[in-house]
Amino acid sequence: MSITADAVEAARAEGRSAFIGYLPAGYPDKEASIAAAIALAENGADVLEIGIPYSDPVMDGPVIQQATTEVLARGFRMDEVFEIVAAVSAATDAAVLVMTYWNLIDRMGPAVFARRLAEAGGAGAITPDLTPDEAEAWIAAADAHDLDRVFLAAPTSTPERMRRIAESSRGFVYGVSLMGVTGARTEVSDAAERVVSAAHEAGAERVCVGLGVSTRAHVEEIGAYADGVIVGTALVAALRDGGPEAVAAKAAELSGRG
Amino acid sequence: MTDSAAAGSSHRGAEGPYYGPYGGRWMPESLIAALDEVEQTFGEAREDEEFVAEYQRLCRDYTGRPSLLAEVPRFAAEQGAARILLKREDLNHTGSHKINNVLGQALLARRMGKTRLIAETGAGQHGVATATAAALMGMECMIYMGAEDTRRQALNVARMRLLGAEVVPVEHGAKTLKDAINEALRDWVATVENTHYLLGTVTGPHPFPSMVRWFHQVIGEEAREQMLAQEGRLPDAVAACVGGGSNAMGIFHAFLDDAEVALHGYEAGGDGVETGRHAAAITLGRSGVLHGARSYLMQDEDGQTLDSHSISAGLDYPSVGPEHAHLADSGRAVYEPVTDAECMTAFETLCRTEGIIPAIESAHALAGAARLSAAWTAEDPEAAAERIIVVSLSGRGDKDVGTAAEWFDLLDEQQERQERQERQERLDEDEQGDETGVQA
């Protein structure tokens, strides 16, 4: 059974939407990134997304880009990801997903990547530049190791594509709340609710919404219709400015436990 | 030829999305609808006589097509016995082959009802061509250019601004072409509704590789007809430089099924491929995914893209169009690196012997032709004298005069010293400016 789906369903059983937090692997260094992820889980995150730094992150805005560029500049290697996932999943009950651009999986080989992720206790992967159309190898590798695979659904996805995305995803469908890259926004786009209902109609059991979510008010607004709410940039900025303690405080505020 | 095409073994007209194992569409879901729209609009437009007629009219009356196929005997004589003819894309309006693709895609953008064009640029030639088309069609225009390239190609930055485009220097990563593409994609994800991303070469997600090639096929079609009309036969070899690979695909395509015509692509060898400072994606790369396509890619053991290096901003890209990757694997075309030094020798020779200043990009193809002629001549001078090489002279070198002046030490010392000092002062000022910015 899907670790990620279980985490989202556990939140639903408590009468709330799941809270999902993103942090980049190895930022600002390995130890602090582990501490920050654990702090995030201890302060309300049901699911963690560990982003793998990549040289060409076309879906990321300036805050996440700057963080991951720093990590790469200090000589980050892929081995670190599995160490971080292992340390974090051993220390928390949260489902630990990685978020990665495709070429990093491609270079390692999908089968090897999936095996190492499963061995580290990871729940699966979110793949922002991989659509189901190109995902045959990844789906096979993820299935072989019982991993979740989260694909993105956009405001511009046709009903036909929504069905394909819903069928191909395991864990949840990542509903992109707006047309743009990651980064805090002041308001929630009205496209978010449409994406969620379209994905549900297409058969997705769980749809979580991310991009631009940065305040408790956003979380509550989106939580009213989505199965989970995803926050990235606001947490990365907290980590940048105040270390793991600031992540703990921000997570508590966002999850409503502050 | 027609028979083999009918039998399905033709290399011509490959539609994508895949070229052997290469190509595809590795893109965020948010952009898939826009790519579908481009694909559908292009598919309809190429069958629409009115659209094709308008495109051809612009190519003739605005670009100045057909471009000449002209022999360069004094240049050729310094290389060996073979004859060399240049396909003069440098004479196109805006100074390079890039305009062929730009006019086509700008017409498509208008057909889709888009009012804003964005583009990446390396050497600035594609940016200039895009800014030109935007001016011609009354569209808004934004050009993303690596900050490193805005320095190397300052003249083209000014040209784009004169043409009414906004030029955004990109400060991320290596600050060159690949980073400009990242930034253009980020813009496009947020603006697809009114914006067309006018990608400048045969890379990227489907349908860009086959569509951009289609708009450039005219280069090879003209060259093939001109050879038959002027020489009564086909050339023995066709040589082109390969950055993303658009001028090369454009000139290769017409000859793909002419088995007797050898096709040679020349990549940027930078300081030499053994130094690691180069942009020879096919020569040293391995299969990977960047900017929406699977192709040869310069990457490290983890799959992180490696920084490329070349004296030529237009070839400074760590991957290559997927159709080239497939042609390389199949052996139909052969790709080799040309170093900065070899390319600058060819650059200087063409200036001195023929009165033509080539783009540094195109000088890679000239150096490749020189290498071919020398090798044939060493083998059999009489046979070599019967051979003809057609070179894609993809652009002119006005933009490169500063780089060449530095390379060949053409400015007198006092002036140079003064300029170096001024440059240093400007850098110091910039740094101070940056620091204040961070503190603020």
Ligand SMILES: Cc1ncc(COP(=O)(O)O)c(C=O)c1O
């Ligand atoms: C004159 C010229 N030739 C060649 C290139 C390389 O592009 P491509 O390989 O797509 O022809 C450029 C790119 O800027 C260019 O300006």
